[in-house]
Amino acid sequence: RETKDILTAWKNTRVLKRMGTEYPFKSAGIEGATRDFDFRQYLxxxxxxxxxxxxxxxxxxxxxxxxxxxxxYLREISCSKQA
Incomplete structure (x- = not known):
């Protein structure tokens, strides 16, 4: 895998851990709303x-x-904003 893909999957994994759930499709949303499959990559x-x-x-x-x-990656601050 490319480094960018690995870091993106790492971000998704670490953000998921901060949410306190290992089930990303249950981590957010309105109860009763339809939930689509989570296509994000994880490690x-x-x-x-x-x-x-x-x-x-x-x-x-x-x-x-x-x-x-x-x-x-973790705080989603673009490179242009950081510059």
Missing amino acids: TEDEAQIVDNAVLRLKADNVEHWAVLTAF
């Missing part, structure tokens, strides 16, 4: 842990790059 917990460790190494090596990466 297994082992894969997400590997990415977590790589992101932490990036933080140790270059905090500015880490800040841009986490702002873009």
Whole structure:
């Protein structure tokens, strides 16, 4: 997989964990509303842990790059807004 795809799946996995549910199709929405299949990509917990460790190494090596990466993927702040 491409790095961008892995990071997007990592974001989806980590956001899902913050929601407190492992069932993304049940995590949001109005009760009784129809729910479509969730097409977002996710990582297994082992894969997400590997990415977590790589992101932490990036933080140790270059905090500015880490800040841009986490702002873009975890807080959804575009690169143009960050610039």
